Amino acid sequence: xxxxxxxxxxxxxxxxxxxxxxxxxxxxxxxxxxxxxxxxxxxxxxxxxxxxxxxxxxxxxxxxxxxxxxxxxxxxxxxxxxxxxxxxxxxxxxxxxxxxxxxxxxxxxxxxxxxxxxxxxxxxxxxxxxxxxxxxxxxxxxxxxxxxxxxxxxxxxxxx
Numbered sequence: 001x002x003x004x005x006x007x008x009x010x011x012x013x014x015x016x017x018x019x020x021x022x023x024x025x026x027x028x029x030x031x032x033x034x035x036x037x038x039x040x041x042x043x044x045x046x047x048x049x050x051x052x053x054x055x056x057x058x059x060x061x062x063x064x065x066x067x068x069x070x071x072x073x074x075x076x077x078x079x080x081x082x083x084x085x086x087x088x089x090x091x092x093x094x095x096x097x098x099x100x101x102x103x104x105x106x107x108x109x110x111x112x113x114x115x116x117x118x119x120x121x122x123x124x125x126x127x128x129x130x131x132x133x134x135x136x137x138x139x140x141x142x143x144x145x146x147x148x149x150x151x152x153x154x155x156x157x158x159x160x
Contacts, residue, residue, distance in 0.1 A: 003108060007031050010049060013056040020053065022121045026094070030111055033099050039155040043095045047088075054085040089140035093126050093147070094118070099155035 001009075009015040010028050029046050036042035101115055112118075117125040126135060129147035139145055146152075 003027075003031055010053065013053050015053065017057060020057075023119055025050075026098070026112075026118050027108060029095050029098050030102070030108060033095065033102055034106075039095070039099050042099065043092060046095050047086075047091055050091060051086055057085075087141050088143050089130075089135060089145045090123070090126065092144045093129065093152055096152045096155055097125055100153035 006015075006024075006027060009019075010024075015024070028049065029042070032042040032045045032049075033039075036045065098118065101118075102111065103114075115125075117128075123135070129150045129152055130140075131148050134140060134145060134148045137145065
């Protein structure tokens with residue numbers, strides 16, 4: 001699947017749970033970073049997209065087999081005060097690290113090869129900055145928490 005096809009599936013929320021792997025999360029974030037004018041725009045698209053996709057997955061699970069949405073129902077998933085399956089600190093930290101590791105004109109395959117720690121499901125790229133207690137705390141799930149071991153890069157100070 002091309003990058004554009006992948007991003008379209010993500011944005012249309014037609015990507016399946018089986019396709020929505022850790023690698024897919026990193027690819028999506030890399031695509032937004034490389035296609036956005038700045039870090040803040042990329043971060044916003046990543047955060048919003050993950051929350052919408054998670055809400056779509058939840059909506060799919062709550063409908064009985066074969067059920068369809070009522071004609072008067074909104075096509076957008078309802079906003080949640082605490083999105084299920086969303087981790088604010090992990091999401092923000094990944095976008096910051098990815099933003100600083102992007103090289104101009106680089107293809108995703110090359111980025112992946114240069115950054116194996118970003119594809120480690122044990123989150124070694126983030127655990128270089130955070131203790132497990134800090135990163136996996138309830139507070140870190142609902143709001144961005146600064147690292148307690150090593151500061152994260154500040155991509156807004158560099159070209160993204």
